[in-house]
Amino acid sequence: MAGNKPALRYIGFAGIVLCLGMMAVGSWFLYRAWTFLNIPPEDPGQEVRFVIEPGSGFLGIARDLRKENLITDVKQFLALAEDRGLTGSAKAGEFLLHTGWLPEKILTTITSTPGILHRFTVREGLPWWQVAKLVEQAELGSYAEFDEAVHDPELLARFHIPADSAEGYLFPETYMLTRARESSARSVVEMMIREFFKNAKQALGELPEPDKLHELVTLASIVEKETGDPSERPAIAGVYANRLRRPMRLQADPTIIYGLGPSFNGNLRQKHLLDGENPYNTYQHDGLPPGPICSPGKAALQAAADPQDHDYLFFVAKGDGTHHFSKTLREHNDAVGRYQKWGRNRKDYTSRKREE
Template identity: 40%
Template structure:
């Protein structure tokens, strides 16, 4: 880097000599001496509409260049004054002026991570988006339900983008808008789904059906090894024309009217008809209830072979499975109605173990 600086300096000095030898010497020194030997980090923001002279002054005030006038003159000589891009830039006080200028014209803003976990609904993602200061929940939810926007990014008309916002960590700058984030999330989903769509064709399911079932599977278990078995229960019930009777669909149905996800549900909620309440309706709900990851999508397409029709929580994030109602009742008595079976247990226990990659009998 030093060699490059010297070469550039010679060119600038040639310009400055025309002004005066003393100024040339100062310019050469300016370009080859960082403001501070210590590498203190400073996030400097170039805001829209700010002129280069003002930027140079602020850089000097923040100890990022030694002389605003020389920095301005250097940028003019390079023809880079008009190339500065809006954004937040990570600079250091020991950077050479050439490095500072190269950074603020690069457009490579400071990026912050936005992590979307598997199984979050659009309501929850929107809330997370707002809490982390990237934008508003209202704008996020409005976009994921905008018919024209949905069709433009998904390639088909759906009621919303629920289920199609792929869970992953996205890097966002201060100037990444909501539309861009959502578009990137859907693009990621489309790439992932493209890897499994052949299996969907074999099953005879359309994409929306696959994602809907995958979203239910994702919400029903946090144990990766259970997904294919959970899937087998739902496939078996669908084949027998039984109601799916899954609590997360009830929760989502309530959210349609309240605008937020409420974890706790009552017996009355189970009996209250909504479009999503699978205790009331038969078959799949009209759409996904969350945004599933790839493994849940694969589980929806490749269920474990079983005769299971029921499952009940063991209070630690895993479930016990039954083939008939009698076995299911026994499991309920053992794990749900017996208070001692719940003491000291939590679904958070899943985080304390390493999940097995295969189902266990």
């Protein structure tokens, strides 16, 4: 036993060294973890606009955060997110972060806030191509990508839209949207369609079958384009309802204009009225046009679903944003002579009612 004492002393010494080494390593890891959680990458730091694209994995997000010096350690950030159960909670969008923030605040911001929101407003009565231009101007997607999404058969089938485009179903509203590097044009189209169905249910209650709803949206879109004074929507809807019952051609200028497409220069001429090749020419074709001609709002949908009960068959703009309604062609022709032949020369002539 005496001969083994040096060996035992050596083993004991090695054990102490090993323990001390393990303690040192442990202390080093604890120190790294403490500094990661409590010391920001920069002091005082600076703002960084950081974008998370749809479908991004958390590891890729952590690596991008490290590249922007928003965190100091990718693995520790992953460990922090795993500890909080947030590795699957990062939101796509644009975030205003800061290199002077601690990792906990960075993690909370990208997993529990919507990021930077941009106001995007679409007014009633715009055709899809004008909405596409607004999307492009707002840097929410390109015109071409919006066009593709509006005409995507798979998307139309998913929302049960019986047409070759989502025209009429892009609900006019003010949206607060996040912006990403990659185009989000398709997501904007889907969001506007969902908003349409939400508002249509509020306006109409139980929605009719897709084909009937499409006819109603088509009529509502014409009402929207023809209305200068919002209070007249039910009356204008009543005129078209009366014409459809006769049957009598709608003879609505806005339908012709829509059929001429984005290249229309604003000058509606006699040749356009006589063009039977234009499927949207309601002077030449019976009934409703093939589909909606713009995005109608909730009030126009309500007017189309419940038109005013009257005997009017004609209306003409009076020049102050309102219309004169007539029951006979003779009365209508007199009104045209009174309001339009001389009225369009007035400087204050307008087809829409002015805001008070």
